[in-house]
Amino acid sequence: MTSASDIHSKTVLVRKLESIATFSDEERQAILSLPSQTRVLKPGQDIVRDGDTPSQCCLILDGWAYRYKVLGEGRRQIFSFHIAGDIPDLQSLHLHTMDHTLATVTEATVAFIPHQSMRELTMRYPSVGAVLWRDTLVDAAIFREWMIGIGRKSAFGRIAHLFCEMYLKLESVGLASDHRCPLPMTQVDIGDALGLSNVHVNRVLQELRGKGLITLRSNTLVIHAWDEMIQASEFDPTYLHFEQRAAG
Amino acid sequence: MSLHLQRVRVATTSPDTESRLVFADDFLVAVLVQLSDDHEDDAGMWFLEVGFGRLDHPMPPKFANLDEAQDWIEQRLAGNQASSTAIPAL
Structure with missing residues (x-):
């Protein structure tokens, strides 16, 4: 049984994905029905760490997060900033070991969605899988822009x-x-x-x-x-x- | 090796202009710029605006005073990379 607040949390995801794609009513409903567990996290808290092998994805409902990696001498590189509707560790669905850390910038409310449920959703609705792929490609496009900035x-x-x-x-x-x-x-x-x-x-x-x-x-x-x-x-x-x- | 400083002004397009060229013997090795009041808590500190060769650093440090800056520069030039683990006031 999916609660009303549970559905509300996935509304944020639908809104984000609809900024880059369109869904049928059935597809939208399938996303809204994803099971999830909501948590409130403090600022500066790691959500999933470099080297972890998570079994769930993290959907940001409120607040900001960022991806980063730390080198020697405390040198930190931030790769991206994330806002409500983003699933910054979506890649963990297919790349099982995290190669960077995801953390909160601000206090943040997040919903953890089991990988298994995401897999079932994308198998049942391949077009939803395609939209998640599109989202990942946009993520890569943003990386290219950042590379231009840092380099040139x-x-x-x-x-x-x-x-x-x-x-x-x-x-x-x-x-x-x-x-x-x-x-x-x-x-x-x-x-x-x-x-x-x-x-x-x-x-x-x-x-x-x-x-x-x-x-x-x-x-x-x-x-x-x-x-x-x-x-x-x-x-x-x-x-x-x-x-x-x-x-x- | 001996360090000596030469007072200059650097055009940083900010109020941070008071600066020193740092020479090791007759080689220019660094440019230090004093941070203006724009930098609030860091105002008055000396920033490694540019470091050449061994003083090139991806996270250029700030120093409380010129003596501290010179100590750090001498250690780096002497090849003591361990000093980089204790960069003051990053």
Whole structure:
């Protein structure tokens, strides 16, 4: 028996996947009926660790998470930031050993969905499997954009690009509008994601503020000059592959 | 090997301009920049803006003062990689 709150939790997943695909009523219902266990996690808590062999996937219902890996001397690389509707460890369904860690940025509510249930869903509804594949391909497209940033863009371009990306991702699932969105990560998080020192992150944030392009206060980002931001960061949202592209 | 510092200003496109070129004998090995009030808790610290050769570092450190910076630079130049496990004020 699936409870009402259980169904609500999968609504978040349907909303996310419908930003990049469309479902029939039957497929939507099958996703909503997935069994799951909901938990509230503290900020900075590992959800699944490098080397683990999980038997469930983690759907984010509320809050932010990130993927990372730690090298010697405490060097941390953040690979991606995740928001409600994302299943950042979906790959564990087919790649059995985690090759990085998934952790919360903020306090987060997550739903754990058994691998077995995900497998049954995708076998019964191959088109849902195809949408999850599509989601994984979009994930890979985002990695390519980050690689361009880390390899070939200035600190200014990297940070402006990240802000545009996070805004559109949040907007696509109804969590942002009017160029205003939550942005709860720290300057150190941004630096570890973009290969920058927190000194350089701080300088760029001051420059973005000084030019009147953004306001960033109390974990809320407001982009005042969208066109200038996308131009300065060479941001083209094609790689996000939204089904109905957000207006931007 | 002896270090000596030369005062310069660096165009960082920020208020962080007060800087030192660091020479080891007659080789330029690093540029240190003092962090302005923009950096709040870190204001006044010296940041390894650029390190050449052995001083190149993926996570450039900050130092409380120039003596601390020079100690770190001397250790790195002496090939003491173990010093990198105790980078101050990252």
